[in-house]
Amino acid sequence: xTRLRRQLLAALALLAWVPPxxxxxxxxxGSVTAARGILNFVYPQSLHVISAVWRAELDGELERDAAPAxxxxxxxxxxxxxxxxTFGSFINNAAPTPAPAFSIVLLxxxxxxxxxRDDGAPVVTPHVNGPDAGDVVIVTDESxxxxxxxxxLGAGRALELGLVRFYGPGDRVREVEQRVYELIARNVVH
Amino acid sequence: MRNNLCxxxxxxxxxxxxxxxxxxxxxxxxxxxxxxxAAAKNFPRRGFSPYASRNYPTRVFWGDQHVHTGxxxxxxxxxxxLGPEEALRFxxxxxxxxxxxxxxxxxxxxxxxxxxxxSDAAGVIFEIRDGNPNLMVDPQIKKWHxxxxxxxxxxAASEMIAAQSNNRVPPAMKDPRLAMSIWRKNxxxxxxxxxxxxxxxxxxxxxxxxxxxGDNLHRNVIYRDGKDKADQVLPMTTFDSxxxxxxxxxxxxxxxxxxxxxxxxPHNGNLSNGKMFALNTFTGNPLTRDWAEQRARWEPMYEITxxxxxxxxxxxxxxxxxxxNFEKWDxxxxxxxxxxxxxxxxxxxxxxxxxxxxxEGSLGVNPFKFGFVGGTDTHTGLTTAEEDNFFxxxxxxxxxxxxxxxAVIKTDQVNIxxxxxxxxxxxxxxxxxNTREAIxxxxxxxxxxxxxxxxxxxxxFGSFEFEPADAATRMPAEVGYEKGVPMGGxxxxxxxxxxxxxxxxxxxxxxxxxxxxIQIVKAWMDPNGVAQERVYDVAWSGDRKAGxxxxxxxxxxxxxxxxxxxxxxxxxxxxxxxxxxxxxxxSLRAVYYARVIEIPTPRWTAFDQKRxxxxxxxxxxxxxxxxxxxxxxxxxx
Numbered sequence: 163x164t165r166l167r168r169q170l171l172a173a174l175a176l177l178a179w180v181p182p183x184x185x186x187x188x189x190x191x192g193s194v195t196a197a198r199g200i201l202n203f204v205y206p207q208s209l210h211v212i213s214a215v216w217r218a219e220l221d222g223e224l225e226r227d228a229a230p231a232x233x234x235x236x237x238x239x240x241x242x243x244x245x246x247x248t249f250g251s252f253i254n255n256a257a258p259t260p261a262p263a264f265s266i267v268l269l270x271x272x273x274x275x276x277x278x279r280d281d282g283a284p285v286v287t288p289h290v291n292g293p294d295a296g297d298v299v300i301v302t303d304e305s306x307x308x309x310x311x312x313x314x315l316g317a318g319r320a321l322e323l324g325l326v327r328f329y330g331p332g333d334r335v336r337e338v339e340q341r342v343y344e345l346i347a348r349n350v351v352h
Numbered sequence: 353m354r355n356n357l358c359x360x361x362x363x364x365x366x367x368x369x370x371x372x373x374x375x376x377x378x379x380x381x382x383x384x385x386x387x388x389x390a391a392a393k394n395f396p397r398r399g400f401s402p403y404a405s406r407n408y409p410t411r412v413f414w415g416d417q418h419v420h421t422g423x424x425x426x427x428x429x430x431x432x433x434l435g436p437e438e439a440l441r442f443x444x445x446x447x448x449x450x451x452x453x454x455x456x457x458x459x460x461x462x463x464x465x466x467x468x469x470x471s472d473a474a475g476v477i478f479e480i481r482d483g484n485p486n487l488m489v490d491p492q493i494k495k496w497h498x499x500x501x502x503x504x505x506x507x508a509a510s511e512m513i514a515a516q517s518n519n520r521v522p523p524a525m526k527d528p529r530l531a532m533s534i535w536r537k538n539x540x541x542x543x544x545x546x547x548x549x550x551x552x553x554x555x556x557x558x559x560x561x562x563x564x565x566g567d568n569l570h571r572n573v574i575y576r577d578g579k580d581k582a583d584q585v586l587p588m589t590t591f592d593s594x595x596x597x598x599x600x601x602x603x604x605x606x607x608x609x610x611x612x613x614x615x616x617x618p619h620n621g622n623l624s625n626g627k628m629f630a631l632n633t634f635t636g637n638p639l640t641r642d643w644a645e646q647r648a649r650w651e652p653m654y655e656i657t658x659x660x661x662x663x664x665x666x667x668x669x670x671x672x673x674x675x676x677n678f679e680k681w682d683x684x685x686x687x688x689x690x691x692x693x694x695x696x697x698x699x700x701x702x703x704x705x706x707x708x709x710x711x712e713g714s715l716g717v718n719p720f721k722f723g724f725v726g727g728t729d730t731h732t733g734l735t736t737a738e739e740d741n742f743f744x745x746x747x748x749x750x751x752x753x754x755x756x757x758x759a760v761i762k763t764d765q766v767n768i769x770x771x772x773x774x775x776x777x778x779x780x781x782x783x784x785x786n787t788r789e790a791i792x793x794x795x796x797x798x799x800x801x802x803x804x805x806x807x808x809x810x811x812x813f814g815s816f817e818f819e820p821a822d823a824a825t826r827m828p829a830e831v832g833y834e835k836g837v838p839m840g841g842x843x844x845x846x847x848x849x850x851x852x853x854x855x856x857x858x859x860x861x862x863x864x865x866x867x868x869x870i871q872i873v874k875a876w877m878d879p880n881g882v883a884q885e886r887v888y889d890v891a892w893s894g895d896r897k898a899g900x901x902x903x904x905x906x907x908x909x910x911x912x913x914x915x916x917x918x919x920x921x922x923x924x925x926x927x928x929x930x931x932x933x934x935x936x937x938x939s940l941r942a943v944y945y946a947r948v949i950e951i952p953t954p955r956w957t958a959f960d961q962k963r964x965x966x967x968x969x970x971x972x973x974x975x976x977x978x979x980x981x982x983x984x985x986x987x988x989x
Contacts, residue, residue, distance in 0.1 A: 195430060195748040195758075195759075196429050196430060198431065198748070199428070199429050199430035199431030199432075199746075199747055199748060200429060200431070200505070200509045200510075201431070202431040202432075202433050202451055202747070203422075203428055203429075203431070203433070203477065203478075203481065203505070203509065204481075204500055204505025204508070204509060205505065206433065207433070207453065209431050209433075209451060209452050209453065209747065210449075210452060210453025211453075212452045212453070212752060213450075213452045213453040213454045213750075213751075213752070214453060216752050216753050216964065219753070220964070220965065226753075291507075292507055295499075324453070
């Protein structure tokens with residue numbers, strides 16, 4: 163091990179750095195802290211979603227997942243990907259034109275899911291390493307997509323509360339945001 | 353102060369021995385020419401106001417010398433978005449928004465702070481993101497910058513970390529000119545917020561030696577001077593060396609070049625796996641007199657308490673001390689490497705004070721002659737040490753319903769979890785004014801003390817001449833400075849039949865719990881070289897009586913954990929005591945410090961449990977007895 167490498171690892175060990183990997187937090191909750199932290203650097207204020215979520219939970223706007231950690235680990239991935247697929251399909255179907263490619267990251271498990279098109283057909287790819295270049299990035303969390311998919315939380319309210327944040331090239335972000343507002347207007351999501 | 357005391361002695365001697373009418377004659381002394389005019393100037397006749405003409409420190413200035421911001425590589429990686437500017441604004445009492453989007457404000461402003469980001473690659477990643485033109489000439493760095501701007505920032509950050517890990521960092525990132533430009537940005541921010549008389553912003557950095565494997569030998573380097581001197585030399589990094597002796601050489605060189613002054617404050621010996629107070633040098637050689645002189649010179653203070661645990665002592669080292677088992681992180685080092693037998697003895701402050709006495713006996717110099725400071729070591733930019741306002745170690749454990757169970761250090765053998773963080777601490781400095789110079793000088797002479805968060809006012813004086821009546825005054829400092837030395841001072845060569853006497857006084861923090869007791873901790877080496885210690889209760893609330901074991905009964909407990917509250921119906925708002933060492937041997941070196949204990953109050957975990965409506969595991973500590981540790985007073989035969 164080189165001296166620099168030793169020093170870097172030791173420096174990162176200051177705060178119990180866990181090396182980044184393709185694992186998500188469903189597999190190893192302790193492994194994703196740094197991956198989550200980097201988001202705030204790359205997508206400024208994206209981690210504000212974390213506080214917005216617990217505030218919404220305390221205010222009763224979001225349902226708190228009271229399941230023990232072991233249960234969440236067991237069923238969380240499946241439950242989240244189902245909710246993501248529903249949420250993604252809302253956006254894809256909000257307008258007749260194809261939606262730009264976008265990726266959603268759920269902050270608690272740091273689960274990235276990509277929504278894009280292959281030969282014109284919408285494709286959902288969960289558990290990817292991150293967004294592709296040019297993707298719109300949507301930062302949110304498990305309980306938010308679950309509530310949106312279930313209809314217990316309106317998209318407009320989610321935006322108001324800062325539970326969902328958009329990042330990426332301006333025109334594409336606007337397009338995805340517009341789709342959300344169209345959904346709200348059509349009462350597909352409230 | 354010392355000059356004035358010398359002058360006083362000279363004047364008193366002069367006045368007492370000189371015939372009337374001869375006072376106008378000047379007398380030359382080490383303190384200068386003394387005549388009636390000089391005497392009147394330095395010792396004006398006491399008038400009506402007892403506060404007029406005092407020339408000793410009369411105020412405690414509260415601060416934290418250990419603040420990391422997003423400019424520290426690790427803090428940034430964990431999501432800290434607040435930089436030095438926000439950290440200082442917060443410390444001086446402004447409301448800011450935390451990295452997780454929560455509004456944050458201190459209950460009361462601090463008087464001073466030192467932002468001490470890790471010197472290794474401080475701020476570089478922000479320069480890449482923001483497109484520093486000097487960096488953009490490098491194609492690899494430009495690519496990372498472009499990736500960040502095109503939605504591939506996560507990949508870019510991962511690539512940068514991998515490049516650093518594999519020592520393939522583009523040369524531009526290691527260019528000293530870049531480091532200097534970032535350092536100068538930092539010092540400019542410190543200058544902007546340094547307002548003499550109102551708020552002191554120290555220039556500083558952390559030199560983060562892990563001795564190659566997570567053994568914490570970190571030091572915070574604090575500058576007495578301003579940007580003009582600080583900007584002349586780049587801070588030392590661990591890329592240069594991980595050996596503390598090299599840091600001292602660097603400090604020596606810096607002072608020689610700039611004419612300024614530096615001190616270094618080691619911290620977290622509890623995570624050094626036996627290296628912080630090792631009885632040999634970094635390279636394994638025996639300690640020498642020169643080594644001891646260097647350590648004593650450059651490291652006058654030690655950070656005894658902070659978020660990653662309390663470092664006063666340990667139950668295994670102080671089995672008779674019922675308050676020793678306090679906020680302990682004692683399983684491993686920073687990298688999770690488990691401790692081995694014999695390591696605890698070289699990690700805690702009280703044992704180091706004892707060893708220092710022993711070393712002084714053999715080498716003639718005490719290398720571990722340090723005072724105590726408390727700090728946060730926050731990596732959020734938010735220096736919060738109050739239980740009800742604790743923003744955590746890093747952004748991953750900023751307030752949230754699940755932070756208590758968040759893994760902080762996790763390996764196959766060690767699992768340190770969020771609830772184990774200690775909401776600590778601050779430093780109280782007895783200084784004459786709120787300026788860099790006055791506060792730094794007080795730290796240098798060790799006239800400062802640490803607390804685990806509350807802002808208790810604590811005085812501690814030693815003398816051979818105190819009497820019980822001296823503790824009856826409302827101004828203990830008056831008699832303390834007149835007849836003795838303050839915390840950080842020395843008592844030498846007890847006269848025949850004399851024993852050290854002490855005045856210890858404390859007032860509660862108005863926002864915190866009442867006081868349980870004041871204790872004086874005495875530590876010494878017996879003639880056989882065996883470490884000895886004894887904790888004396890010297891003042892306490894109520895009419896408690898010591899039991900057969902000599903121990904005072906507990907003060908009681910009013911904490912309502914469910915509602916995270918307590919009442920000050922027990923304890924005392926203030927305590928003061930005169931104490932004479934009853935077991936004094938004038939032939940043995942000894943060291944004394946005061947420990948002030950509060951009544952039990954809710955720990956930050958209780959506040960979290962209440963506010964977030966969560967139920968934590970039953971084994972989790974929900975109460976705390978906050979405390980203050982004064983810097984010691986040493987006795988030398």
